[in-house]
Amino acid sequence: MSVASLARGAHGELDQLYIETRELRLQGFLLFLVSDCVLFSSFIFAYLYLRNSGQGWPPPGIQRLDVAFAAWNSVVLFGSGATMHYALENFKHGKWMAYMWFLLATIVLGAGFLGGQAYEYNHLIYAEHVTWWGSGIFGASFFTLTGMHGMHVFFGVCYLTVLVLQSSAGVYTRGKYFGITAGTLYWHFVDVIWVVLFSIFYLL
Amino acid sequence: MNAATIERLGAVIAGIVVAVVAFYALYKDWRAEGTENQVFKLMLLLLGLGAVLALLAGLNVVGFAPPKGA
Numbered sequence: 285m286s287v288a289s290l291a292r293g294a295h296g297e298l299d300q301l302y303i304e305t306r307e308l309r310l311q312g313f314l315l316f317l318v319s320d321c322v323l324f325s326s327f328i329f330a331y332l333y334l335r336n337s338g339q340g341w342p343p344p345g346i347q348r349l350d351v352a353f354a355a356w357n358s359v360v361l362f363g364s365g366a367t368m369h370y371a372l373e374n375f376k377h378g379k380w381m382a383y384m385w386f387l388l389a390t391i392v393l394g395a396g397f398l399g400g401q402a403y404e405y406n407h408l409i410y411a412e413h414v415t416w417w418g419s420g421i422f423g424a425s426f427f428t429l430t431g432m433h434g435m436h437v438f439f440g441v442c443y444l445t446v447l448v449l450q451s452s453a454g455v456y457t458r459g460k461y462f463g464i465t466a467g468t469l470y471w472h473f474v475d476v477i478w479v480v481l482f483s484i485f486y487l488l
Numbered sequence: 489m490n491a492a493t494i495e496r497l498g499a500v501i502a503g504i505v506v507a508v509v510a511f512y513a514l515y516k517d518w519r520a521e522g523t524e525n526q527v528f529k530l531m532l533l534l535l536g537l538g539a540v541l542a543l544l545a546g547l548n549v550v551g552f553a554p555p556k557g558a
Binding site (some may be wrong): 336349365370465472475478479482 | 491492493495496497499502505506509521523524527528532535536537538539541542543545546550551552
């Protein structure tokens with residue numbers, strides 16, 4: 285079935301504008317993700333440069349980050365990427381209830397990841413006395429990069445919540461669902477960025 | 489069983505599930521065409537690799553593990 289035959293509004297009218305601009309919207313959104321990727325890349329390369337220019341890592345007086353909790357929290361976020369993918373797939377195949385459940389599961393897992401990050405920050409600041417402002421390059425780069433990523437996850441959770449409300453209101457149809465595609469792309473992007481951050485902060 | 493062991497066990501089990509799901513979704517979408525599907529495939533591949541990394545970290549194969557007794 286073509287996009288043109290499906291791209292109808294809530295009252296069945298043909299949305300010509302949507303048909304003509306869908307590809308442009310996709311390209312614009314991908315350009316946004318590329319620009320975000322450049323932003324993260326600049327911070328990541330700055331971190332790697334600083335890390336390799338010093339005498340050993342982490343700096344004296346700071347313990348290495350324990351990987352056990354981070355691995356668990358990472359899997360929570362990666363799991364949300366899988367549920368978001370299946371939310372989109374179910375929407376494409378007209379399985380409304382499965383779509384909503386997978387979307388809600390994604391929101392819960394995303395919020396769970398944020399909770400885990402808050403727990404880790406709390407532990408680092410109060411138990412290990414590693415702070416953004418008082419632990420040199422290590423603290424500054426860790427909190428800046430993971431904080432920036434956490435902010436992206438937070439906005440992603442907000443966006444997905446808006447998707448739930450819009451979907452409940454019948455904004456999206458089987459042929460007109462770019463908002464859901466964009467949400468899925470964004471969420472996958474956030475996951476992929478965490479793969480890099482998890483590797484450089486906890487595994488290297 | 490201490491908290492770190494439970495976290496590692498959770499990471500291993502959930503890592504296997506997520507990796508299998510991601511690679512299966514990639515396998516199913518392998519022949520899909522169009523810009524967005526190509527991006528989805530790339531991201532599913534990286535997602536699966538991330539899950540494998542977390543799984544290996546849970547198994548103590550990669551990453552830092554505190555010395556015994558620390």
